Amino acid sequence: MILLQGKGVSKGIAEGPLYFLQKPDTTIVKETGKDVEAEKARIAEAKEKSAAQLMELAEKCRAEAGDDAAFVFETHAMFLDDDDYVVGINDCLESEQCNAEYAVRTAGDTFAAMFAAMDDAYMSARAADIKDITQRLLNNLMGVVEGGIDSDVPVILCADDLAPSETLQLDKSKILGFALQGGSGTSHTAILARTMGIPAICGLGDALTDEYNGRAGWIDAETGQIVLDPDEITLKGLEMKAKKQAELKELMQTMIGQEDVTLDGKKIKLYCNIGSPEDVSAVKTNDGRGIGLFRSEFLYLAADDYPTEDAQFEAYKAVAEAMDGARVIIRTLDIGADKQVDYFNMQKEENPALGVRAIRICLNRPEVFRTQLRALYRASAYGKVAIMFPMITSVWEVKECKRACAAVMKELDEEGIPYNADTELGIMIETPASVFMARDLAKEVDFFSVGTNDLTQYTLACDRQANDLGKFFDPHHPAVLRALKQAADAAHAEGIWIGICGELGADTELLPTFLAIGIDELSVSPASVLPLRAEIRKSIAGSCTLDALEGEFAN
Numbered sequence: 005m006i007l008l009q010g011k012g013v014s015k016g017i018a019e020g021p022l023y024f025l026q027k028p029d030t031t032i033v034k035e036t037g038k039d040v041e042a043e044k045a046r047i048a049e050a051k052e053k054s055a056a057q058l059m060e061l062a063e064k065c066r067a068e069a070g071d072d073a074a075f076v077f078e079t080h081a082m083f084l085d086d087d088d089y090v091v092g093i094n095d096c097l098e099s100e101q102c103n104a105e106y107a108v109r110t111a112g113d114t115f116a117a118m119f120a121a122m123d124d125a126y127m128s129a130r131a132a133d134i135k136d137i138t139q140r141l142l143n144n145l146m147g148v149v150e151g152g153i154d155s156d157v158p159v160i161l162c163a164d165d166l167a168p169s170e171t172l173q174l175d176k177s178k179i180l181g182f183a184l185q186g187g188s189g190t191s192h193t194a195i196l197a198r199t200m201g202i203p204a205i206c207g208l209g210d211a212l213t214d215e216y217n218g219r220a221g222w223i224d225a226e227t228g229q230i231v232l233d234p235d236e237i238t239l240k241g242l243e244m245k246a247k248k249q250a251e252l253k254e255l256m257q258t259m260i261g262q263e264d265v266t267l268d269g270k271k272i273k274l275y276c277n278i279g280s281p282e283d284v285s286a287v288k289t290n291d292g293r294g295i296g297l298f299r300s301e302f303l304y305l306a307a308d309d310y311p312t313e314d315a316q317f318e319a320y321k322a323v324a325e326a327m328d329g330a331r332v333i334i335r336t337l338d339i340g341a342d343k344q345v346d347y348f349n350m351q352k353e354e355n356p357a358l359g360v361r362a363i364r365i366c367l368n369r370p371e372v373f374r375t376q377l378r379a380l381y382r383a384s385a386y387g388k389v390a391i392m393f394p395m396i397t398s399v400w401e402v403k404e405c406k407r408a409c410a411a412v413m414k415e416l417d418e419e420g421i422p423y424n425a426d427t428e429l430g431i432m433i434e435t436p437a438s439v440f441m442a443r444d445l446a447k448e449v450d451f452f453s454v455g456t457n458d459l460t461q462y463t464l465a466c467d468r469q470a471n472d473l474g475k476f477f478d479p480h481h482p483a484v485l486r487a488l489k490q491a492a493d494a495a496h497a498e499g500i501w502i503g504i505c506g507e508l509g510a511d512t513e514l515l516p517t518f519l520a521i522g523i524d525e526l527s528v529s530p531a532s533v534l535p536l537r538a539e540i541r542k543s544i545a546g547s548c549t550l551d552a553l554e555g556e557f558a559n
């Protein structure tokens with residue numbers, strides 16, 4: 005029996021083959037003296053494959069998101085045969101007698117640059133489409149598997165670490181669990197795993213070697229272990245746990261449709277965190293009552309270029325409509341720190357968590373902010389959209405955000421585009437400064453939502469990405485809980501509501517503390533909704549105490 009020990013960061017147990025993600029080398033080297041006809045034949049084959057993939061994607065999209073979304077992929081498929089694009093590739097092949105990859109890359113770059121330089125905003129935005137098509141063609145030429153998983157059966161995905169954008173591109177239907185050498189509980193890959201409701205273990209270190217590729221194993225996120233060749237007793241234990249997990253899942257189904265209310269009548273808004281419109285189906289299955297945090301940056305992370313206003317509008321509108329009048333809180337772009345997006349060309353920073361991230365980027369780049377706000381306000385006409393600003397430290401930042409919103413509303417008025425002028429505005433409380441300033445900040449907005457992942461990081465001066473801080477990174481630390489209470493008291497004194505959208509919100513051990521503090525909303529991964537509802541319905545808010553705020557560290 006082989007036991008690999010790490011830290012479970014997303015609950016669950018699963019059995020399946022271990023699959024080591026091969027991160028493909030996609031560097032393109034120019035080769036000359038090639039047989040032009042043979043290279044053309046390779047391109048023809050890659051084109052055929054690309055067209056088939058695109059039509060399949062279009063069909064999938066049509067079923068899930070309608071004709072407009074499907075049209076994007078159909079247009080991509082058509083562009084593969086665009087005369088100028090094809091001539092561009094062939095000219096390069098013939099004049100340079102080079103390899104197919106080099107010709108495709110060169111023609112693709114030329115076309116993308118040509119479109120990007122166009123004055124018309126719609127046409128210049130097509131540059132991103134051309135980059136996408138070119139990348140698909142190159143992947144097929146180089147044999148890079150889209151979604152990264154070349155397996156017919158679902159697998160336990162193993163990697164050194166995964167950037168959020170890499171995780172997003174994976175074919176989720178093929179993943180039973182994540183096993184990572186690095187990573188941490190509040191890394192965005194762990195957050196995505198929780199959204200997907202699948203087990204994840206990080207910090208497995210070098211013990212997780214690709215020698216195990218293809219071997220059957222178990223992932224048990226409760227113990228934080230990967231188990232290969234379990235002995236008889238261990239196997240029985242694992243099978244029992246898997247059975248219990250299935251039974252609990254069934255039991256939780258009885259919570260569907262039940263109210264989120266304590267035994268003494270305190271109602272809680274039980275919302276969900278999502279990263280993309282596709283996650284709404286998990287919200288529905290788990291009966292989440294709204295979206296408390298839509299991490300809009302995942303739209304940026306999944307793209308090769310700035311997502312256009314229209315593309316964002318479609319995504320926000322899809323979520324607003326699907327939630328059918330329930331509140332949908334969309335957080336404005338929160339990149340920087342561990343969420344890096346190449347095309348933003350951010351300067352390298354010594355301490356990115358303390359650098360130009362989140363709202364700071366938006367306030368520094370008004371055009372990027374304006375595009376997103378326009379998309380958000382346009383979507384507000386299709387449901388109960390609320391807008392939330394991340395990483396706030398000062399009142400002036402909120403005032404500037406509100407000015408940007410007012411300017412966008414004025415533009416939409418002038419253009420005769422409908423929107424909801426009463427769209428609620430909120431901020432994240434995730435810096436100590438925002439806690440100290442909470443009373444002043446509460447005067448400016450409609451709600452607070454506490455980002456406990458960052459609040460813990462900044463309050464305790466502990467990097468949320470590091471997995472070796474051990475007991476020093478303690479989200480239950482009284483300092484974090486007192487910060488929470490201070491923010492809640494300020495919110496209530498100014499007559500606004502306060503929620504938690506950080507990972508701590510799903511921590512049932514702290515539910516009594518949240519109830520004692522008077523937290524009004526909890527926004528958690530879809531898989532956590534029903535277990536949390538069960539706990540809420542068993543609680544008596546009036547008898548909850550603030551003891552945890554008095555506790556000594558490591559008590």
Ligand code: PEP
Nearest residue numbers: 434455456457458505506
């Ligand atoms: C948080 O910081 O708790 C939060 C919800 O935001 P993110 O994890 O995306 O930084």
Ligand code: MG
Nearest residue numbers: 434455457458
């Ligand atoms: Mg945060």
